[in-house]
Amino acid sequence: MHGMLFQPEFMLLWDLRLLRHREHQQIIVNTDRGDYRCRFLINCGGLQADRIAKSCGIDVDELKIIPFRGEYYELNRDRCHLVKNLIYPVPDPRFPFLGVHFTRRINGDVEAGPNAVFAFKREGYRKADFSYRDTLESLEFPRFWKVAYRYWDTALGEFHRSLSKTAFVKALQRMMPELTQADVHYAGAGIRAQAVLKNGQLMDDFYIKQDKQMIHILNAPSPAATASLGIGNYIYALASNQFG
Numbered sequence: 001m002h003g004m005l006f007q008p009e010f011m012l013l014w015d016l017r018l019l020r021h022r023e024h025q026q027i028i029v030n031t032d033r034g035d036y037r038c039r040f041l042i043n044c045g046g047l048q049a050d051r052i053a054k055s056c057g058i059d060v061d062e063l064k065i066i067p068f069r070g071e072y073y074e075l076n077r078d079r080c081h082l083v084k085n086l087i088y089p090v091p092d093p094r095f096p097f098l099g100v101h102f103t104r105r106i107n108g109d110v111e112a113g114p115n116a117v118f119a120f121k122r123e124g125y126r127k128a129d130f131s132y133r134d135t136l137e138s139l140e141f142p143r144f145w146k147v148a149y150r151y152w153d154t155a156l157g158e159f160h161r162s163l164s165k166t167a168f169v170k171a172l173q174r175m176m177p178e179l180t181q182a183d184v185h186y187a188g189a190g191i192r193a194q195a196v197l198k199n200g201q202l203m204d205d206f207y208i209k210q211d212k213q214m215i216h217i218l219n220a221p222s223p224a225a226t227a228s229l230g231i232g233n234y235i236y237a238l239a240s241n242q243f244g
Helices: 046-055 077-082 132-140 144-150 152-163 165-173 228-243
Strands: 010-013 019-023 026-031 034-038 040-043 063-075 101-104 110-113 184-197 207-210 214-219
Touching: 026 040, 040 046, 040 228, 046 063, 046 184, 046 214, 063 077, 063 132, 063 152, 063 165, 063 214, 077 110, 110 184, 132 144, 144 152, 152 165, 165 184, 184 214, 207 228, 214 228
Parallel strands: 010 040, 040 214
Antiparallel strands: 019 026, 026 034, 063 110, 063 184, 101 110, 207 214
């Protein structure tokens, strides 16, 4: 599809990074897979949502996407019988993060996690991943250091659980004391696109900006995955009302 040009009515953006100008009421999208034209645009760019909105001429100076890596362990198959349902800790109202918890999946597997560690790259799924641009943007954002200073002890605890399986399992043992390190294995990580406001607040609600031809989803917090059908219906209603 490289270099092809076509004209859809709508374009749904998940991970496009380069948007350019509007021309004759059409939106021209420049990507590494070619250029695209559309009349209306919905930005669901996640980790790149603020950059996409800014490249569209939308004022997003009030927030910044700060990446947080969430790491998971899985229970070994012979220990999955320990978890029959979802098991959650009492949440800390200061944070939009749920804390490590147990999730029984539809196939019977059980995942444990995630933690919430500041990531030094927006797509930093591995501990060693680093981006100078992403890190500098996060550190330069107003009030970032205020948040870091206010919750330094919590941040250190999260990094400790990231680096130590023993510490991670201890957090899980608060909900399931019989669990041991031998019962779990590492199962990868995801990146949370957390919107942070200039006053240092971690946004815990949906944040959407609109104009005549575009809708930008700039924060979609937990439980975004489990509520995805409801969120999709809501965005569909916005698009129907706005685009006609």
